[in-house]
Amino acid sequence: MAACIFVVEDNEDLNRDLCEYLEICGFDVVGCETGQQFHRALDDLTPNAVIFDVMLPDADGFDLARFTRNKLDCGIMMLTSLSGMDQHLAGYQAGADVYLTKDSPLSVIEAALRPLLRRVSTNAVETTGESVVENSNDCWTLDRLNWTLTSPQGGNAVLTAGERTIISVLIEANGGWLTRPDIVSALGKADTAENCRNLDTAIRRVRQKISKDIGDELPVRTAYGRGYAFASPAVIVGDEPEAEAVAAKARSNA
Known part of the structure; x- marks a missing residue:
């Protein structure tokens, strides 16, 4: 099953480009342009990771990150135009695992997502005590x-x-x-x-x-x-x- 990624970004062009790129990379992607759309999407799906913009029209991305960290067991990436040290610290204090600026190439965003998803997956297995067994007959x-x-x-x-x-x-x-x-x-x-x-x-x-x-x-x-x-x-x-x-x-x- 492909990892589910929520992209919460109000810039329509960036949202579309990022969603299409991550789909090409093999992820299931849900694009949201507002905090309200993000909360509605949670009614239907549980993401493995969420990419948050900070300045949304109806919400603060840092607040959404805090909510996500408290309610969900998933990875959190901040992707924003705010590049100052104070904003970086605020992002990590809000629960972000990764903080990138919007001038980051799409390939870098994907590269940062993959180890984040591996950590989330490993934590889930350790928490539930499940073991992963490969079936060599799968073909x-x-x-x-x-x-x-x-x-x-x-x-x-x-x-x-x-x-x-x-x-x-x-x-x-x-x-x-x-x-x-x-x-x-x-x-x-x-x-x-x-x-x-x-x-x-x-x-x-x-x-x-x-x-x-x-x-x-x-x-x-x-x-x-x-x-x-x-x-x-x-x-x-x-x-x-x-x-x-x-x-x-x-x-x-x-």
């Missing part, structure tokens, strides 16, 4: 002849031609990272900025499809500067010459 299956992807739990989704190729080359990489140009080339397209952006959109859409049709998270991970990787055990059945040729081309480019 995704791509059927290239029937154009289906099946989860370890048995749910399946029908893929488009482009989605089949993307998933195929990622699985063939055996957990290795493929850059955007690698995958774009496997799709038979030129390595252009537009095609790379279209690839990001296609992967976001197939993630949404798998979540909707199967009810599970597609284990495709994203890393800034590295590209994409299929992060779970997987097998391919129904090989055909064309699909194998595409996968071989991607491997040679990796």
Whole structure:
């Protein structure tokens, strides 16, 4: 299950850009532009982490951070234009785990989120006494002849031609990272900025499809500067010459 991130930011453009970027990175994201929207969202979901702006139209982000620290067991990041030392201290005193300014690159925001989420997850396991056991039999299956992807739990989704190729080359990489140009080339397209952006959109859409049709998270991970990787055990059945040729081309480019 993907980590759930709340983005509480009243700047519409920044809110949208941050939500879209974090979705591409594999998170479930809820965008809120006011404190009231944040409280309403809590009625339906419990976040694993919240990113707060400080100056909201109807609330103070520091107050929301204090509320969150007292009521929820989740990570808290302050993302604000307030860069003074006093504001930094106020953020940490309010319960923030991380304090970043809005000029931070999206990649830095993601990089700060991941260890924060790991700490939250570790604390939850220690608190409940649960143990995490990996099932070595968990395996995704791509059927290239029937154009289906099946989860370890048995749910399946029908893929488009482009989605089949993307998933195929990622699985063939055996957990290795493929850059955007690698995958774009496997799709038979030129390595252009537009095609790379279209690839990001296609992967976001197939993630949404798998979540909707199967009810599970597609284990495709994203890393800034590295590209994409299929992060779970997987097998391919129904090989055909064309699909194998595409996968071989991607491997040679990796």
